[in-house]
């Protein structure tokens with residue numbers, strides 16, 4: 091039976107005190123219905139209960155006091171500031187309360203009314219004055235004006251806190267008890283959640299500040315639960331539609347074993363586990379849809395190559411797409427090396443491939459004369475066709491649009507298996523939550539024997555020492571990256587910063603060394619040429635923008651310097667650091683920065699102490715919130731009213747655990763509530 095929640099969608103216009111003007115203001119705040127008002131979260135609260143007597147005032151501090159207005163005056167200072175002063179008394183003492191540029195206060199206050207004020211007390215010409223930051227008159231009969239904790243809401247012009255609070259009060263009084271609770275009492279008790287009615291009441295009008303957090307937690311849980319319930323619905327639907335439509339790849343295992351035994355190293359435990367998950371998927375008749383996550387250098391490419399070997403061995407083709415030319419070439423070379431001892435045919439197709447060559451490769455793919463085709467976006471052009479596409483591998487999936495991914499998958503007849511790889515170490519819970527339609531495999535182990543990259547955070551002042559250090563490294567035959575930050579909104583400026591640094595280093599600081607430049611504005615062939623010269627050791631110091639975040643793999647590069655490190659996200663810094671430490675030599679990452687805040691400082695310090703991408707990602711998420719999660723490129727992480735994906739990771743874990751454990755959810759109620767929450771806009775991350 092469909093659940094009718096239309097009463098929660100009743101227009102806010104019908105609430106007492108909401109006329110056309112206020113309705114327009116409410117709309118600007120996104121409040122159209124009573125439901126919107128219930129989920130309009132106070133920005134903070136104010137506890138008037140903390141008010142003290144006027145004889146307890148402390149000069150130089152913020153005081154909250156209660157008094158009776160005795161007189162009011164309005165004056166204008168020489169500079170035009172409107173000053174309202176009120177003399178307050180409480181029987182024991184008195185003080186002047188001062189408002190600046192709030193002419194209307196003169197109308198609000200009358201002699202005789204009780205008032206609560208809070209603000210800093212300053213000594214002005216020998217007399218204490220309380221400069222009011224918040225106040226509350228106590229003459230209204232409404233309980234929303236009670237002496238106690240009052241909410242302060244995000245607001246807009248034409249709506250003062252008093253009005254908004256009174257609207258909220260009416261709505262909460264009438265609707266909190268009518269709000270359906272989707273979590274049954276037994277489950278609530280188990281999870282440690284309060285009921286929805288109390289949560290709504292305490293979010294808006296808590297009796298005690300300690301009641302706010304449980305309310306917030308309950309409402310955040312509601313949002314995360316509905317979100318994940320929808321993601322799951324979507325996943326089940328997709329699964330249902332695709333069920334049995336793929337190919338059960340039973341062959342190819344000998345080839346996998348051959349490639350493994352030819353490897354110059356042992357697979358790590360994590361690689362073996364993840365490979366088993368993938369092989370298991372491939373042997374099923376349902377198309378695989380899997381995200382392979384792992385830190386830079388954790389060995390994802392090897393795992394993808396082994397999956398490819400199985401498919402080639404089973405008589406199918408593999409399309410392997412990377413976001414950049416440099417990366418495609420690198421994958422091509424790695425794959426060639428990895429499968430060199432087995433009969434697997436690999437080809438490379440990029441925008442740079444000469445026309446005649448391209449025609450030949452396209453023809454070979456069509457005739458099944460090659461097994462693995464590695465490339466860039468060039469793979470999704472019209473002319474490319476596969477005789478028997480079995481597996482699509484996409485590296486750095488977040489750099490491709492959904493359509494591009496789909497069009498590569500669409501090159502197969504039927505439904506090929508898909509493996510997407512990402513080096514952004516998203517905490518598992520979040521990965522699962524976001525990649526609703528995908529399974530997730532995580533390589534959480536770095537191959538043994540790697541030297542930890544030593545990381546130092548230095549200030550601009552230590553630059554000359556840094557240059558000496560760089561010179562010593564280069565004299566030892568090593569190479570160095572110097573990365574300049576991407577200046578937001580201005581690629582041009584960005585380019586300038588890198589260009590002028592390169593000039594300065596080449597002409598003034600290291601005239602005897604070879605200093606190269608690589609930036610995002612360069613044309614592909616030019617970029618590739620510079621990268622190639624760096625690879626061949628013809629450039630000692632490469633000044634670059636964050637274009638190298640994915641791309642160059644030079645084992646001889648041992649120093650990564652990041653300029654203005656405070657402008658980068660932690661996840662991004664970690665990616666950059668992953669560019670060094672690829673050879674046997676001790677590598678270094680030097681973060682140069684002048685962090686302005688304690689938080690920025692803490693972030694850079696964290697880089698010094700850990701090399702674990704997942705730990706860094708978690709910290710980044712907690713400190714900067716999900717908005718900045720992927721650095722410059724934003725990826726439409728869903729926005730919630732109460733839940734915060736950075737702060738509420740544990741709650742999200744609880745949601746997953748509960749769903750997995752079979753938490754009973756009334757489907758029709760979940761549907762109706764999801765509609766109110768507009769959840770359909772929040773689950774399309776990977777669609």
Ligand code: ADP
Pocket residue numbers: 355356357358361384385386387388389390391392393513537538
């Ligand atoms: P990713 O794609 O995750 O960045 P790669 O697959 O490119 O990592 O591997 C990085 C480097 O580590 C490559 O040079 C690869 O040959 C090497 N490598 C991969 N797996 C192992 C392992 N188990 N033991 C030692 N070296 C490994």
Ligand code: MG
Pocket residue numbers: 387390391
């Ligand atoms: Mg890789």
